Amino acid sequence: MSANLRLFDLAGADDNLRFSPNCWRTRLALAHKGLPVETVAWRFTEKEVIAKSGQGKVPVLVAGDQWLYESWDIAEYLEDTYPDRPSLFGCSQGRAAARFVNQWANEVLHPAMARLLLPDIHAALHEKDKDYFRTTREAAFGRSFSAIAAERDEALAALRRTLAPLRTTLGAQPFVAGAAPAYADHVVFGAFQWAHVITPGSLTVADDPISAWVERMLDAYGGLARAAQRMARR
Ligand SMILES: N[C@@H](CCC(=O)N[C@@H](CS)C(=O)NCC(=O)O)C(=O)O
Secondary structure (H helix, E strand, O other), rough: OOEEEEEEEEEOOOOOOEEOOHHHHHHHHHHHOOOOOOOEOOOOOOOHHHHHHHHOOOEEEOOEEEEEOOHHHHHHHHHHHHHOOOOOOOHHHHHHHHHHHHOOOOOOHHHHHHHHHHHHHHOOOOOOHHHHHHHHHHHOOOOOHHHHHOHHHHHHHHHHHHHHHHHHHHHHEOOOOEEOHHHHHHHHHHHHHHHHHOOOOOOOOOOOOHHHHHHHHHHHHHOOOOOOOOOOOO
């Protein structure tokens, strides 16, 4: 038996535009465990809606009377609460290695990707979120959106360098976790799904092992990620 699960999931102006890399981790982890979830469209400025979690960021997963947050903690909760379902980590060493992959994605991959995505994210947001997003992200990056947009070529080159170890790894094995996708793939792919949903272009090249893995991840879990609504080409 599983509790009724509800996930607060970041949305753009359109309720169905779900682009958060951290929420995608949780959605893929739930699919991996075969757990159905009701997702609720949430916006950056709706802090009161998730106040019961004691903080202001998503994913927030409501499981019975528990309000869980922080995607890594949610993954550990799912693994430990549903040990008989397909494992997210494989073993204790796998969990420890996935923690490193999670931190690499948080601290290296997400900032490198965000430099390229910020203008597209801003364009997709609900009006009530736009000022908040610009102010907080310009403060975090220490420069204006127009300055960030002007550095696009440099940001793309930096992202390609950042992805080098991922490219080499996926040249040698089909998934980050090995023969089949697991939580290490969910955390890395969350960043690619962020780009896939929010940006009309492509960030990789056709013959790249990363692109082939992105395609496999889009198809995984019955094509969950591929079915996501995307921003239309402008
Ligand atoms: N380390 C957290 C990060 C959560 C996070 O930053 N979520 C973003 C959406 S991707 C958010 O809700 N931001 C709210 C804000 O910036 O006010 C996790 O992995 O859950």
